[in-house]
Amino acid sequence: MGKAAKQNRTVARRLKGFRDITAADLLARDRMITRIREVYERYGFTPLETPALEYADVLGKFLPDADRPDAGIFSFRDEDDEWIALRYDLTAPLSRYVAMNPNLPRPFRRYQVGPVYRVEKPGPDRFREFYQSDFDSVGTNSMLADAECCMVMCDTLSALGIAAGEYIIRVNDRKVLNGVLEKVAAAKTMPEATSLNILRSIDKLDRVGLVGVRELLGPGRRDESGDFTRGLGLEPDQIDLLMAYLDISTASRRGVCDELETIVRDSEVGREGVGELREIDQALTDAGYGEDRVIIDPTVVRGLAYYTGPVFEGVLTFDIVDDKGITRQFGSVFGGGRYDDLVERFTGQKMPATGASIGVDRLLAALRTLGKIDTQGTTAPVLVTRLDKSLNAQYQQMAAELRDAGINAELYVGNQGIGKQFKYASDSGKTVALVMGSDEMEKGEVSIKDLRLGDELSKEVGNDRRKWLEEQPAQFTAKRADLVKAVNDVLARYATT
RNA sequence: GCCGACGUAGCUCAGUUGGCUAGAGCGCCUGCCUGUGGAGCAGGAGGUCCCUGGUUCGAGCCCAGGCGUCGGUACCA
Numbered sequence: 420m421g422k423a424a425k426q427n428r429t430v431a432r433r434l435k436g437f438r439d440i441t442a443a444d445l446l447a448r449d450r451m452i453t454r455i456r457e458v459y460e461r462y463g464f465t466p467l468e469t470p471a472l473e474y475a476d477v478l479g480k481f482l483p484d485a486d487r488p489d490a491g492i493f494s495f496r497d498e499d500d501e502w503i504a505l506r507y508d509l510t511a512p513l514s515r516y517v518a519m520n521p522n523l524p525r526p527f528r529r530y531q532v533g534p535v536y537r538v539e540k541p542g543p544d545r546f547r548e549f550y551q552s553d554f555d556s557v558g559t560n561s562m563l564a565d566a567e568c569c570m571v572m573c574d575t576l577s578a579l580g581i582a583a584g585e586y587i588i589r590v591n592d593r594k595v596l597n598g599v600l601e602k603v604a605a606a607k608t609m610p611e612a613t614s615l616n617i618l619r620s621i622d623k624l625d626r627v628g629l630v631g632v633r634e635l636l637g638p639g640r641r642d643e644s645g646d647f648t649r650g651l652g653l654e655p656d657q658i659d660l661l662m663a664y665l666d667i668s669t670a671s672r673r674g675v676c677d678e679l680e681t682i683v684r685d686s687e688v689g690r691e692g693v694g695e696l697r698e699i700d701q702a703l704t705d706a707g708y709g710e711d712r713v714i715i716d717p718t719v720v721r722g723l724a725y726y727t728g729p730v731f732e733g734v735l736t737f738d739i740v741d742d743k744g745i746t747r748q749f750g751s752v753f754g755g756g757r758y759d760d761l762v763e764r765f766t767g768q769k770m771p772a773t774g775a776s777i778g779v780d781r782l783l784a785a786l787r788t789l790g791k792i793d794t795q796g797t798t799a800p801v802l803v804t805r806l807d808k809s810l811n812a813q814y815q816q817m818a819a820e821l822r823d824a825g826i827n828a829e830l831y832v833g834n835q836g837i838g839k840q841f842k843y844a845s846d847s848g849k850t851v852a853l854v855m856g857s858d859e860m861e862k863g864e865v866s867i868k869d870l871r872l873g874d875e876l877s878k879e880v881g882n883d884r885r886k887w888l889e890e891q892p893a894q895f896t897a898k899r900a901d902l903v904k905a906v907n908d909v910l911a912r913y914a915t916t
Numbered sequence: 917g918c919c920g921a922c923g924u925a926g927c928u929c930a931g932u933u934g935g936c937u938a939g940a941g942c943g944c945c946u947g948c949c950u951g952u953g954g955a956g957c958a959g960g961a962g963g964u965c966c967c968u969g970g971u972u973c974g975a976g977c978c979c980a981g982g983c984g985u986c987g988g989u990a991c992c993a
Contacts, residue, residue: 435984479993490917491992508993539992540917619991646919646989724993806951842953856951870953877954884955891952 436539436547443796448550448783451579451792452532455552455777458575459530462567464554467529469512471536475502478511479725479764493536493547505536509553509776510725510761517557517772518765525558532779544784555774557762562695565729565757566702568775569713572733572753575777580791581735583712586752590731591719592696593756595679596621598689599664602682603657616651621665622720625750629665633658667717672700675715695729721756730756731775735785752782793915797848799827800910804840806856813855817865817902824903826910845870851909855899865902868894869909 433439440448456466475494494504506512509531517527532552541547554571556564569588576586600614620635627640634640636658639650653661667678676697683689696715703713721730733753755775762770786792803818805811814830821828829849831840837854844852854866873893897905 510993535993537992540990542986622992642989648989722992804952836950837952838949840952845953852952854952858951866952868952874954884949887955888949888952894952 434547436541438546438548441796442798443794444783446796446798447787447792447794448779451783451786452550452552452779454578455575455779456530456532458571458578459552459554461574462528462554462571464528464530467513467516467531468533469506469509469516469531471505471534472503473506473512473515475504477515478504478506491538493538507537508535509533509551510555510758510774513553513555513557513774514761514772515765517762517770521766523558526564527557528555529557530554544781546780549781550779552777552779553774555772557772557774558770559773560759560771562698562729563702565695565731565773566699566706566708568755568773569699569703569731570706570708572731572755572775573708573712576733576753579782579786581786581789585737585789586712586733586735588713588731588733588753589716589719590696590699590713590729591715591717591721592692592729593726594688594692594695594728595683595717596692596720598683598686598692599661601686601689603653603660606657606660607654609653609657613651613653617653617661618720620651621661621718622722624665624718629662632665633662636661665718672696672703672710672713672715675717676700679717692728699729721754725758725761726756727759728757729773730754733775737789749781749785751778752785753777795848799829800850801826801828801906802840802844802847802849802852803828803830804837804844804852804854805831806837806854810855810860813860817853817855820902821906824907826903826906841868841870845874850913851906853902853906854894859896859899862896863899864896865899865905866894866896867905867909869912871913 475492478492492504492507494502497503513529513531517523530553532550534548535551536548538547539545554568556567569590572588573583573586577583596618600617603609603617604614617636620632623635624632627635627642631640635648635650636653637650637655638652639648641647664682667675667682676693679696680690680693683693700715703709719730719732721732731754732751734751735749738748753775755773757771757773759769759771761772762768783792787794801821803814803821805814818828818830831843833840833843835843841852850869850871852868852870854868855864859865868891870893876892877887
């Protein structure tokens with residue numbers, strides 16, 4: 420290729436925040452999604468798939484005056500000049516679906532797994548395309564549905580191998596928050612927007628701590644990098660009200676409800692919210708979900724979006740040490756809540772709904788650091804090598820026999836010698852390599868190499884290659900007739916769930 | 917979005933006050949070894965020093981802008 424041609428080459432490049440996902444991660448994600456679906460189905464949720472693209476106004480992110488969709492979503496105009504956008508969650512599409520299908524049996528309970536898209540600053544474990552796994556009950560205002568969300572969250576996390584002490588579901592109620600805000604506003608009138616900003620500040624509790632929240636509510640906060648965030652400038656007595664609320668000890672679910680009750684006693688919505696929390700507590704207790712797994716936590720906010728009642732959040736409670744040696748927390752991997760107004764947007768009819776969503780990729784990353792996922796990137800654990808090309812028929816037969824027995828087996832289809840074939844087997848994550856040449860043929864045998872054992876043993880073997888080759892401690896022979904059994908025996912050594 | 921740091925081989929990095937042909941370790945490939953991955957030895961390939969422009973006799977190094985990565989912050993359905 421000449422210089423000119425080289426300059427005309429297309430650069431192989433990929434969008435910021437998007438990624439190629441390779442075999443090991445993809446297989447692990449598929450296994451994880453399978454387990455998640457099993458739990459959802461155990462509760463009677465049924466699958467639904469909706470398009471990745473929706474009209475931007477359906478997604479509910481539209482700035483009428485700016486005549487272009489919100490920043491934060493991928494969007495474009497179609498041939499009719501309509502704004503189209505990639506979905507940024509699975510809840511808005513669900514609301515649209517329910518609005519378009521008024522005759523669904525209700526409560527309508529569906530789950531959905533798929534990619535969603537957000538124009539956000541990418542970071543480690545944070546991408547612009549990522550998987551969510553949602554389940555929702557639409558058409559019921561019963562707190563039983565909300566309590567059930569918490570139960571499904573528990574069951575899902577434990578199905579993924581996370582023990583009860585390693586996660587906690589935190590529950591709060593937007594109405595309680597609103598009750599507290601009413602009280603704060605009563606102490607001194609404040610602009611409408613301030614309510615939202617107060618919630619924002621509370622939402623940062625995890626990161627900045629109680630003191631940080633106090634600063635954000637008052638004069639402002641300077642962080643470690645020297646950056647200054649302007650505060651809301653609330654009066655001291657207003658701040659004290661909020662701090663007293665945030666400071667509630669999280670002893671028992673009932674105890675928290677009692678404390679909340681005294682705080683929001685004067686607010687109608689506040690009392691309503693506490694009532695909802697009490698119902699959820701009762702339902703969870705009835706179902707056997709104790710305070711080791713689900714707690715009521717007044718500091719949970721869950722963004723500002725469309726939540727109207729109970730909100731829940733599943734957090735991983737253990738610390739992890741990243742590759743740079745920094746201790747971090749994984750935090751929220753599961754989130755949800757009640758959104759009673761979302762369908763009404765389309766139909767004008769009341770349609771209460773509640774549900775929750777897993778951040779599949781984030782949870783997968785967490786499980787990886789916990790060592791709870793199989794990192795094998797291979798689909799067939801067995802490689803049938805080809806030592807002698809005149810025996811191709813034998814090799815094909817061996818591979819077919821294994822496949823018929825339910826063992827995934829790959830026949831080596833490259834052109835290289837036996838040494839390279841072993842290297843290929845090893846590099847591509849095979850567990851077993853089969854060898855049959857004239858020696859084995861004559862005796863009616865097959866040589867079976869345990870590649871993982873060989874990998875292990877090779878660490879302790881010295882420099883005597885000749886001895887190593889003669890002994891072949893990781894290799895044995897079996898009767899050709901016993902092929903399937905012998906391979907199964909080796910595979911059983913490394914069986915994982 | 918804003919602030920900051922960083923950007924040299926596949927990876928981790930070195931590279932003097934600006935100075936001949938830009939280095940190391942690991943990895944990769946080949947051979948020793950025509951029936952054996954991992955050890956050893958020998959050899960080899962691999963670079964637009966992020967990009968563009970500027971200063972200079974001369975730029976990996978200095979300057980400006982851009983892009984990317986990382987950290988913080990804002991936003992977060």
